[in-house]
Structures are given as structure tokens and as C-alpha cells.
Amino acid sequence: MHLKQKLQRQHEQLLAHRWLSNPLDWAQIDRLILLSGMVMLVPLFFGSSIILVLAYAPEWLQRGVAEKLLLFFCLYLVSMVALVLMAFRRRKTHATWPFFEDYIIYSYVAVVFVQSWLSGTHLTGGMLLLMIGAYLTSALADIRKVMHAFVLAVIGFVALAVVEGSGVFRYAPVFARPPYNADGSPVFGWFAIQIMQIAALLMITYVGMIATRRWVERENLFREMSTIDGLTRLTNRRSFIERSESEFERARRADLKGISCIMIDIDHFKRINDTLGHPAGDAVLVQTAGLLLDSARPYDEVGRYGGEEFAVLLPETTLEVATMVAERLRQKIADHEIVVGRKKVRVTASFGVACFPGDGIETINDLLKAADKALYEAKYGGRNRVVASRKKPKPGSRATKSKSPSRHAGRKPATRR
Numbered sequence: 001m002h003l004k005q006k007l008q009r010q011h012e013q014l015l016a017h018r019w020l021s022n023p024l025d026w027a028q029i030d031r032l033i034l035l036s037g038m039v040m041l042v043p044l045f046f047g048s049s050i051i052l053v054l055a056y057a058p059e060w061l062q063r064g065v066a067e068k069l070l071l072f073f074c075l076y077l078v079s080m081v082a083l084v085l086m087a088f089r090r091r092k093t094h095a096t097w098p099f100f101e102d103y104i105i106y107s108y109v110a111v112v113f114v115q116s117w118l119s120g121t122h123l124t125g126g127m128l129l130l131m132i133g134a135y136l137t138s139a140l141a142d143i144r145k146v147m148h149a150f151v152l153a154v155i156g157f158v159a160l161a162v163v164e165g166s167g168v169f170r171y172a173p174v175f176a177r178p179p180y181n182a183d184g185s186p187v188f189g190w191f192a193i194q195i196m197q198i199a200a201l202l203m204i205t206y207v208g209m210i211a212t213r214r215w216v217e218r219e220n221l222f223r224e225m226s227t228i229d230g231l232t233r234l235t236n237r238r239s240f241i242e243r244s245e246s247e248f249e250r251a252r253r254a255d256l257k258g259i260s261c262i263m264i265d266i267d268h269f270k271r272i273n274d275t276l277g278h279p280a281g282d283a284v285l286v287q288t289a290g291l292l293l294d295s296a297r298p299y300d301e302v303g304r305y306g307g308e309e310f311a312v313l314l315p316e317t318t319l320e321v322a323t324m325v326a327e328r329l330r331q332k333i334a335d336h337e338i339v340v341g342r343k344k345v346r347v348t349a350s351f352g353v354a355c356f357p358g359d360g361i362e363t364i365n366d367l368l369k370a371a372d373k374a375l376y377e378a379k380y381g382g383r384n385r386v387v388a389s390r391k392k393p394k395p396g397s398r399a400t401k402s403k404s405p406s407r408h409a410g411r412k413p414a415t416r417r
Contacts, residue, residue, distance in 0.1 A: 028101075032097060035141060042129060043115065047070055051070070113157070120175070122160055130150065235303035251315065251356060259367070261312070261313055287338050291332055300312060312329075317355070330386055350385060352375025352377070371389065
């Protein structure tokens with residue numbers, strides 16, 4: 001019971017501070033409370049304008065129609081305020097309220113429809129209110145419900161335009177006389193009403209822009225998380241393979257001089273984690289990634305392939321050049337001193353290199369496998385060395401009787417461990 005009370009208190013503290021953050025970071029019911037406040041601005045401003053006109057210039061309005069419209073606004077505002085109060089109570093135990101969401105969306109459409117029809121602005125201001133409302137609610141509510149309500153509203157506006165064209169209903173029935181002067185300019189009262197509507201729209205649009213900005217930030221973050229390794233900030237495995245596939249196809253179509261891949265594996269990495277701890281292992285990975293990235297060309301792709309394994313894609317690079325690049329990287333890593341706390345760590349790495357065109361390499365998967373196989377040979381050939389994948393010699397040739405040319409040792413060969 002004590003734990004439940006503690007969690008409840010933490011939940012209430014979180015809710016108390018949430019109003020100062022971006023709406024997209026709120027719970028759904030909190031977003032709906034904000035959304036209800038925004039949509040209430042439209043009938044509130046327009047209703048206030050009608051009250052002022054009835055008080056100071058009643059000859060401009062059809063009193064009966066205006067009073068019915070005010071009654072409609074009052075019922076809407078009272079129902080919305082009641083639901084908001086219920087939502088404040090409900091939010092302590094619930095994060096969502098589908099009925100509240102439905103009511104906000106469809107009642108807003110009804111308010112805009114009735115208001116714009118009675119004022120004769122359904123094809124101008126009404127459509128604008130509808131589109132801005134859809135823009136705001138799309139960021140804060142269920143987009144499927146918003147789209148459904150928007151389609152229904154558009155159908156309603158089109159049907160209303162057809163009916164009005166037939167002359168069945170009087171145009172702008174809330175007005176006793178047209179709110180425009182002989183030269184087409186609006187009279188002062190109608191102009192003031194339009195200004196108030198614009199103020200409401202600007203407030204709604206501003207909230208929508210804030211929510212959209214956060215939406216974009218989230219999308220960019222999710223995109224980065226799906227392509228970038230969180231620790232080393234290198235391209236992750238999936239993204240590296242996708243880029244490699246496109247570069248491989250480009251090299252095949254354009255008949256370039258070659259495309260090479262270097263596989264790198266840090267030697268005895270598990271020993272570093274076991275003896276110095278995982279922070280030391282992370283430091284080794286991060287600084288090794290930095291060395292690889294600093295040595296790459298702008299159009300090379302450097303990625304973390306998994307664990308302590310890295311990969312470098314070298315477009316338009318032959319096997320011989322890629323092998324020299326790998327040797328420089330091997331030496332650079334071996335000479336680099338990594339400081340972890342008060343300790344200094346030196347590591348080495350093994351390298352496998354492969355190139356297209358090459359023997360048995362027809363796809364990017366073949367290229368990666370060939371580089372990985374060469375890396376395997378480097379690891380079991382003594383580590384801290386570069387092994388390049390070579391074409392298989394024909395049986396009986398002199399190459400089969402000589403020492404394998406695929407090893408490019410950084411140091412003298414060591415015994416297998």
C-alpha cells in the first residue's frame with residue numbers, strides 16, 4: 001500500500017509540471033484538455049461579438065436567429081467546460097478518454113458549420129477554421145478521427161453550397177442587412193469581429209506550430225535512433241548495409257574501378273571489459289570509432305557492425321589501396337593511448353579486406369562475407385594484422401605451392417591462440 005501511494009504521489013508531481021512542457025510530451029488526456037480550451041476560443045470570441053452587436057447595434061442582426069445561435073454556443077461551452085472538469089478528475093487515474101476526444105472533434109465541426117452558415121462565411125472563414133482546427137487536432141488527437149470528421153465537414157459544406165445556390169435558404173440569416181458597405185468594404189463592427197476571429201486562429205495556430213515542432217524533433221530523433229549507433233555515433237549495422245547495397249549497385253552499373261570493404265575487430269575486447277570494467281570498454285569503442293571516422297573520406301561509410309566489430313565501406317577503391325588503408329588504420333589504433341580514469345589502455349585490432357570485383361563476389365552480401373572471412377583469418381593468424389581476400393589460385397599453379405599472399409602482417413606472425 002505504501003508503494004502504491006508513493007507511485008501515486010510521483011504521478012501527481014509529474015502531472016503538476018507537465019503543463020510547462022511541450023504538448024506532445026503530455027498524456028493523451030492532458031492534450032485533450034488543452035485542445036478543448038483551444039476549440040472553445042472560436043464560439044467564445046464569436047459569441048462575445050454577437051452580444052456586443054445586439055447591445056450597441058441590434059439593427060444589424062436578426063435577433064431571433066442571433067439569440068438561437070448564442071443559445072447553441074452556450075450549450076456547447078457549458079458541455080465542454082463540464083467535460084474539462086471531469087477530465088481533470090479523470091487524469092489522476094487515467095491517461096486517455098476516447099469519448100472526450102470524439103466530442104471535441106465532432107462538436108468543433110458542428111460549431112464551425114453552424115456559425116459559418118448563419119454568418120455566410122462557410123466558404124471562406126468556415127473552411128479556414130476547419131482546416132486550422134484539423135491542423136491542430138492532427139497533432140494532439142487521433143489522426144484517423146480527425147480525417148473522418150474533416151471529410152464529413154467538407155461534404156456538409158459542399159451540400160450547403162448546393163442548397164444555397166438553389167435559393168431554398170436565405171444567405172447569412174443571422175444578419176438583418178449585409179455587413180458590407182457599398183464599396184465592398186466591411187462595416188466597422190463586422191471588421192472587428194473578423195479581427196477577433198483572426199486572434200483566435202493565431203492562438204490555435206501557434207499551439208499547433210509548437211506541437212508540430214516537437215513532432216518533427218521526435219521524427220528526427222527516431223530516424224537517428226534507427227540509423228545511428230547510440231554509443232559510438234557511427235552508422236549502425238542496418239543502415240551500413242543499406243548504404244553498402246546502394247553503393248555496390250552504383251559500382252556495378254557505372255563499372256567503377258572497385259568498391260572495397262574493411263572489417264575491423266578489436267583484439268581481446270572481452271578481457272578489457274572483464275579486467276577494467278564496461279566503462280573502459282565503452283571508452284575503447286568510442287575512441288576507436290573516432291579514429292576510424294577521422295581517417296575516412298567524406299564519401300566513405302564507417303559503421304559499427306556489432307559488439308566490438310566495425311566496418312568501413314570504401315567506394316571506388318581497389319583491393320590494394322584498401323589494404324594499405326587498413327594497414328594505416330591498424331597502426332593508428334595500435335599507437336593510440338586510451339585514458340580511462342587514471343589508467344592508460346592500448347589496444348590492437350584485426351582487419352579483413354575484400355573488394356568487388358573479386359572472385360565469387362556478385363552481391364554486397366558476398367563482399368561482406370569475404371571481408372568477414374578475411375577478418376577471421378586475421379584473428380586466428382595471430383591478431384593485430386591485416387588480411388586481404390584474394391582470388392583463389394587455380395589448382396596446380398605455382399601460387400598453391402607458395403605461401404598464401406593474403407596475409408599482410410602488421411607484426412611477425414604469432415602462434416594461434
